[in-house]
Structures are given as structure tokens and as C-alpha cells.
Amino acid sequence: MTADFRLDRTLSAPQLEDVLRQVGAERYHIRHPFHRLMVDGALTRGQMQAWALNRYCYQATIPAKDAIILSRIEDRALRRAWRERIVDHDGDATSPGGIERWIQLARGLGLDAEVVASQRLALPATRFAVLAYLRLVEKRTLLEAIASSLTEMFSPQVIGERVSAILQRYPYIDADTLGYFTPRLTQAPRDVDVALAYVREHARTQDTQQQVVDALITKCDILWSMLDALHFAYVEPRFVPPGAFVPEDAG
Amino acid sequence: MTADFRLDRTLSAPQLEDVLRQVGAERYHIRHPFHRLMVDGALTRGQMQAWALNRYCYQATIPAKDAIILSRIEDRALRRAWRERIVDHDGDATSPGGIERWIQLARGLGLDAEVVASQRLALPATRFAVLAYLRLVEKRTLLEAIASSLTEMFSPQVIGERVSAILQRYPYIDADTLGYFTPRLTQAPRDVDVALAYVREHARTQDTQQQVVDALITKCDILWSMLDALHFAYVEPRFVPPGAFVPEDAG
Numbered sequence: 001m002t003a004d005f006r007l008d009r010t011l012s013a014p015q016l017e018d019v020l021r022q023v024g025a026e027r028y029h030i031r032h033p034f035h036r037l038m039v040d041g042a043l044t045r046g047q048m049q050a051w052a053l054n055r056y057c058y059q060a061t062i063p064a065k066d067a068i069i070l071s072r073i074e075d076r077a078l079r080r081a082w083r084e085r086i087v088d089h090d091g092d093a094t095s096p097g098g099i100e101r102w103i104q105l106a107r108g109l110g111l112d113a114e115v116v117a118s119q120r121l122a123l124p125a126t127r128f129a130v131l132a133y134l135r136l137v138e139k140r141t142l143l144e145a146i147a148s149s150l151t152e153m154f155s156p157q158v159i160g161e162r163v164s165a166i167l168q169r170y171p172y173i174d175a176d177t178l179g180y181f182t183p184r185l186t187q188a189p190r191d192v193d194v195a196l197a198y199v200r201e202h203a204r205t206q207d208t209q210q211q212v213v214d215a216l217i218t219k220c221d222i223l224w225s226m227l228d229a230l231h232f233a234y235v236e237p238r239f240v241p242p243g244a245f246v247p248e249d250a251g
Numbered sequence: 252m253t254a255d256f257r258l259d260r261t262l263s264a265p266q267l268e269d270v271l272r273q274v275g276a277e278r279y280h281i282r283h284p285f286h287r288l289m290v291d292g293a294l295t296r297g298q299m300q301a302w303a304l305n306r307y308c309y310q311a312t313i314p315a316k317d318a319i320i321l322s323r324i325e326d327r328a329l330r331r332a333w334r335e336r337i338v339d340h341d342g343d344a345t346s347p348g349g350i351e352r353w354i355q356l357a358r359g360l361g362l363d364a365e366v367v368a369s370q371r372l373a374l375p376a377t378r379f380a381v382l383a384y385l386r387l388v389e390k391r392t393l394l395e396a397i398a399s400s401l402t403e404m405f406s407p408q409v410i411g412e413r414v415s416a417i418l419q420r421y422p423y424i425d426a427d428t429l430g431y432f433t434p435r436l437t438q439a440p441r442d443v444d445v446a447l448a449y450v451r452e453h454a455r456t457q458d459t460q461q462q463v464v465d466a467l468i469t470k471c472d473i474l475w476s477m478l479d480a481l482h483f484a485y486v487e488p489r490f491v492p493p494g495a496f497v498p499e500d501a502g
Contacts, residue, residue, distance in 0.1 A: 004494060026493060027493045027494075033488075033490060123476075124380075124469075124472035124473070124475065124476045125376055125379070125380070125476045125479060125480070127383070127472075128376070128379040128380050128382070128383040128473070128476060129375075129376070129379045131379070131382065131383045131386050132378070132379040132382045132383070134386070135382050135385070135386050217494075218375075220493075221375035221378075221492065221493075221494075222375070222379070224375065224492055224493070225374075225375045225376045225379060225480070225492065228376060228480065228483055228484075228490065228492060229376070229476070229479065229480075229483075231483070231488070231490070232479055232480075232482070232483040233479075236487060236488045237284075237482075237487045237488070239284060239479065239482065241472065241475055241476065241479060242277060242278045242471075242472075242475070243255060243278070243468070243472075
């Protein structure tokens with residue numbers, strides 16, 4: 001394999017999983033400077049608001065993304081398993097679901113829930129990254145659509161870092177506000193098991209394995225570019241695009 | 252009309268056109284800091300290369316964008332008119348077309364044509380902006396798809412500024428290298444006439460006029476976000492995303 005993840009032969013399932021983990025180690029947004037600033041406690045309240053407001057666009061689109069994938073799965077057992085993701089984000093009679101929990105996080109940071117939900121102050125780059133994710137699951141093969149969800153392999157680590165650092169270093173944020181993240185720590189590994197089993201079963205040639213790797217890279221790029229846009233608009237050089245959110249503490 | 256272009260009544264065709272020009276005056280990328288640096292002669296050769304390499308992704312997608320619109324037009328005369336755009340970009344037996352001219356520009360800046368055409372070193376944010384454009388013309392109404400092309404109302408101005416500044420301030424770039432832009436100065440106004448006539452005919456209610464305005468804003472956001480990404484990666488703070496182009500003169 002080359003430095004930019006070009007495979008040169010067919011891999012065994014464990015070897016493929018190793019490559020996927022290596023993609024994560026190099027390209028998951030845990031390595032992004034904006035995330036580092038967050039866990040170092042270096043972000044202002046306005047910067048945290050900008051993060052929550054923009055990330056909402058991603059959260060709010062997950063059920064649409066998963067419904068598109070659901071519509072493409074022919075196996076009923078897999079559809080049943082995949083359906084859980086929509087329940088997790090949209091909630092049910094007993095639980096509010098991830099999107100509502102994210103609104104709660106945004107509100108805890110002092111944002112207006114209606115403004116966040118309207119997405120009208122989000123950075124265009126955030127919206128475009130999210131639309132690219134939708135387009136990937138619509139247009140690429142089902143294998144690639146499913147593989148693109150595998151960033152969840154790495155999410156417990158980023159959540160762990162984020163939550164403990166935020167509770168320690170941002171005194172105005174409490175555990176209740178961060179309620180979004182707790183269920184994710186068990187949901188994500190369950191989802192990964194389903195997606196990895198599918199990938200293992202359906203990516204048995206060099207070409208399909210390359211597709212899987214590339215889909216995961218694209219998904220890492222999507223998450224990374226969202227932090228690029230936040231960093232550019234709210235950290236350095238702080239050029240907020242026309243019409244986007246301007247924090248009260250922007251100076 | 253409010254500051255963020257929310258219409259409060261149905262406009263006459265000239266009033267609608269005024270609002271569209273106002274969108275351009277406020278949100279077209281001629282106002283972006285990266286464009287200002289370019290016309291001030293302040294960009295390095297590597298930064299100019301990054302611009303040409305990324306902008307290629309946009310150029311290369313235009314025929315796909317226009318083919319999607321073409322596939323949605325029911326009026327044969329309008330299809331004939333719209334078809335010209337594809338000819339302009341893909342060329343014919345007598346003329347190389349815009350995409351090939353853009354490759355020539357990139358080559359004139361010292362880039363490898365194959366690398367540029369592969370798009371593999373482009374910024375993910377560039378790709379996502381371009382995909383958002385494709386998704387807009389696929390998923391929104393035909394009126395919105397056509398209206399999104401109206402940034403061409405403003406392109407002769409940006410081209411005029413760009414070409415004269417580049418020839419004056421970047422001694423290593425000659426008029427031949429900038430051959431892409433000359434035909435655009437006549438093609439764009441012709442295209443605008445067609446698109447504006449359609450918009451005038453089909454946007455006669457407040458709702459459809461709002462759709463037209465919003466489509467133009469989204470298109471401005473697409474162009475703007477491409478320069479945001481360039482500025483972030485190559486001007487300040489120069490955080491190049493994993494896998495993207497690194498200019499030789501990056502220091």
C-alpha cells in the first residue's frame with residue numbers, strides 16, 4: 001500500500017480492517033487543530049457556539065442519510081439493524097434521540113434552539129460537506145455508502161477526549177448539556193459491528209476494498225472540512241462568510 | 252426586503268433583477284479576500300497554482316451540471332440555447348473549449364496537466380462545493396437550477412479585474428495562459444440573457460422569486476466557500492488538509 005492508501009493487492013478481512021484503522025489514525029478529525037484547541041480548553045464560548053450550531057447540520061441530516069441507505073438495502077435483517085440508527089437520532093416515545101439532544105447541547109451553550117434548527121446561520125461549507133455525504137450515499141455503491149459510516153470506529157475516542165476535556169475546562173458546560181454523547185458510546189460500536197460485517201462480506205477484491213478505503217477517506221474529509229471551515233471563520237483568520245453566525249464575543 | 256434578502260412582496264421583473272444584482276454586489280466572490288490578494292499581485296506562484304488546480308474541479312463539472320439542467324428542460328428552443336454552454340466547455344472540432352483552456356492555464360502556472368485533471372490533490376471543500384452545485388441542479392426546481400447560473404451576471408467584472416491584474420502583476424503569466432477568460436466575456440452575457448429571460452417568465456410570485464434569490468445566494472456561497480478553503484489552506488493559517496496539494500514554495 002502506498003502513502004495515500006492505494007492498495008496493491010487483495011487483503012484479508014483483518015488486513016483491510018487494519019488499513020481502515022490506519023485511515024482513521026491519519027485522517028480522522030481528532031487530529032484537527034480545532035479539535036485540539038477544544039480539548040485544550042482554548043476555545044471561547046462563541047467558538048463553542050459556532051461549533052455546536054454548525055455540527056447541528058450534520059446531526060440533523062443523519063436520519064436522511066441512513067434512510068437513503070435503508071432504501072438501498074435488500075436484506076431485511078440488515079434493514080432492521082440499520083433502522084436502529086434512525087431511531088437513535090430521531091428518538092421514540094421513551095427517548096428524545098440524538099438530534100434533540102444536540103439541540104439541548106446548543107441551548108446549554110446559550111444558543112436559540114429555533115435558530116440552530118433553522119440552520120440558516122450555518123457556514124455554507126458545513127452545508128456542502130453534509131450534502132456531499134448525502135450525495136455519496138445516493139450515488140455510490142451500497143458498499144461505499146455503508147463503508148462511509150465507519151468513522152464510527154473512531155468516534156468513541158474523540159467523544160471520550162471531548163467530553164472529559166469540556167467538563168474539566170469549560171466551567172459553564174455541565175454533564176447534562178453533553179447528554180448527546182453518552183448513548184453514542186454504546187450505539188457507535190454496535191453500528192460499527194453491523195457495518196464492518198457487511199464490508200467484510202462484500203469487499204473481497206482489491207477493487208471493492210479500494211472503494212471501501214476511499215469511502216472512509218471521503219467521510220474523514222467531510223468531517224475534517226467542517227472543522228477547517230470553523231477554524232477559518234472563528235479562529236484564524238476569522239473571516240466569517242456573508243450571512244453566517246457571528247458570535248457575541250467575536251472581537 | 253430584509254437585510255438577508257427575504258422578500259416581503261411580489262416584485263416586477265426589473266425589481267427582481269435589481270435584487271439579484273444586489274445579491275451579487277454583496278455576496279459574489281469578487282469581494283473575497285483571496286480575490287483581493289490575487290488582484291493586488293500578492294499571491295505566490297504556489298498560491299496561484301493552488302487556485303488553478305482547485306478551480307479546475309469546478310470547471311470540469313460545468314458540463315455535467317449543464318447536462319443535468321438540459322435533461323430537465325422540456326422546451327426544445329431552450330434546450331438548444333442551453334446546449335451551447337456544454338459546447339463552450341467541452342469544445343468542438345474547431346475549438347478546444349473551456350476545460351482544455353483551463354488545463355492550459357494550469358500548465359502555464361507550472362502544474363502537471365494529468366495531476367490537475369485527476370483532481371486528486373484538490374481540497375475536499377472544493378469538491379464538496381462542486382457536488383453541492385450538482386445536487387442543487389438535480390434536486391431543486393428547474394427554476395432554481397437555472398437561477399443558480401446567474402452568477403454569470405457578475406463574471407465579466409471579476410474576469411476583467413483578474414486578467415488585467417494578473418498580466419500586470421504576475422510577470423510569469425502571459426495572455427496566452429489566460430486564454431480561458433477571453434471567450435467567457437462574450438459567452439457569459441449570452442448565457443445570462445437566456446437564463447434571465449427564463450427567470451423573468453417563470454418567477455412571477457413572491458415564493459418563486461424568493462427561490463430565485465436563494466438559489467443565487469447559494470451559488471455565491473459555493474464560489475465563496477471555494478476561496479475560503481484556498482485562503483485557509485494556502486494563505487492563513489496555511490493548514491493544508493491531509494492529502495491535498497502542497498505548493499513547492501510553501502514555507
